[in-house]
Amino acid sequence: MNIAELDQALASHELFSNIENMHATFQWVRRNDPLHWTDAPDHPPFWAVTKHADVIEVGKHPDVFVAEPKTFLLNDEESRIRAEETAATGGKMVRTMIHMDGTDHRKYRGLTQAWFMPASIKRLDAVIRERASDLVTQMLERDGRCDFYNDIAVWYPLRIIMGLLNVPESDHAYLLHLTQQFLAPKDETLRREGSEGQGKGAVAKEYFAYFGKLLADRRSRPQTEDLDSSIAHAQVDGQPLGLMEAVSYYVILATAGHDTTSSSMGSGLYYLLRNPAEQERLRAGPELMPTAVEEMFRFASPVKHFVRTATQDFELRGKTIRAGQELALMYHSANFDEEVFEDPLRFKLDRSPNRQIAFGYGVHACLGQNLARASMRAFFSELLARTEWLELDGEPNFISTNQVGGLKTLPVRYASARMAA
Structure with a gap:
């Protein structure tokens, strides 16, 4: 493989829009240079960490590999704009x-x-199941066809998390649109228009304005036991949260709190459709749902990477990572590591053990993973119980993003159990 082309691919967003090419690329890197020094044009260089064991090893040393100052890969122009925004504000x-x-x-x-x-999460069980039932009902009220990702998947976890934050339903579509622009800054159909890097900054400003108003409203009222009120009135070291930290808390819940789950839902159904025998196996054996959901998360790996910066020299896989160098933890690659997962490209509902790290590893492991699991189990249990069959109705498309995402469209055909009877 041409190393220059490899480096460009590993730094790009486009790699993840072509699943076959992505798997082939990561497979080559894992076998030939699993800790790969990546020096792509117009990008700061970084170590691509592609093996499961290495991602875990980095996660075991949060004092050595830190999240600040950068969490995602940025090209030179994005880095320049970020520095200018930081200086200005x-x-x-x-x-x-x-x-x-x-x-x-x-x-x-x-x-x-x-x-x-x-x-x-158990106390939220009734709410989760109600949302799942509502969305499956909406799906079955159509004419047996829909774009599952855009018509169903994006709304289900969004309504759950926005309900916890008491965000009006009339604002859900707006916040969904912001999330998609924020997490797919390079996708041609989803990104915010603007020069390199500025589009995402504009989205961040809108998020800040929206949740700044929500914060002011919640702080003007007595504290309640609701999540939105708890954040507004929270204290750290005896002091109320600063404006940026409080608003940022809402932002992370309103973005990662639903987009990762909707991406996993889309991917989960996609692979059930690609593997009809497994679909029928799960429909006939709902006791498989817990392990099936773990396999869905492994295949989805919605967080494509996080960046860590070394605070000191560190030996990993026989190479020296120097203080100040960046690492990209490639979660999607790690979740298909042949040394950890037998026949990794096979979608296997009862895979056990399944050491998937789609939720990350270590101190930064996803806070909402229990909610994501409960939501996925509830939805797919409802969907399979109320449908006779589901199948692809055309070619799906994947989002071009190396940050957080998955499918962009998923056309499906289906029949309800009632209709089939």
Whole structure:
């Protein structure tokens, strides 16, 4: 493989819009140079970490490999614009848990961690199932065809998380649009128009304006037990959250809180449709749902990478990572590592063990993973119980993003169990 072309691919967003090419690229890197020094034109160089064991090893050393100052790969122009924005505002526009390290990260994560523990998610079971039932009903009220991703998948987790934040339903479509623009800044049909890097900055400003108003409203009222109110009135070290940190808290819940799950839903159904025998196996054996959902997450790997920066020299896979160098943790590659997953490209509902790390690993592991699992189990249980069959109705498209995403369209045909009877 041409190394210059490889480096360009590993730094690009386009790699993830072609699943076959993505798998072939990562497979070559894992076999030939699994910790690959990537020096693409117009990009700062970085280490591409493609093996499961190496992603975990980096996650075990959060003091050595830190989230600040960068969480996603940026090209030179994006880096320049980010620096100019930081200089103009005196700091970052958004600072969420994924941007934090050490004590800061622990304190801010702890503010809402109880909300996303299994016991709390269990209390949301009725709400989750109601949302799942509503969306499947809407799907079955159509003429047996829909774009599953855009008509169904994007709305289900969005309504759950926005409900927890008490965001009016009339605003859901607007916030969904912002999320798609924010997490797919290079996709031709989803990105915000503007020069390189500026489109995402404009989206961040809109997020800040919207949730700034929500924050002011919640702080003007007495505190309640609701999630949105808990954030508004939260304190760290005895002081209320700063404006940026409080608004950023809403932003991370309103973006990662639903987009990762909707991406996993789309991918999960896509691979069920590509594997009809497994679809029927799951329909006939709902007890397989927990392991099936884990396999869906593995195939989806909605967070494509995170960047970490080395604070000191570190030996990994026989190479020296120097202090100040960046690493891109390639989660999608790690989840198809042949040394960890037997026949990794096979979609296997009862795969066990399944050591997928779609939710990350270590202190930055996804806060909402229990909610994501419960939501996926509820939806697919409802969908398969109320349909006789589902199949592809055309070629799907994947989002061009190396940040967070998956399918962009998923045309499907189906028949309800009632219709088939």
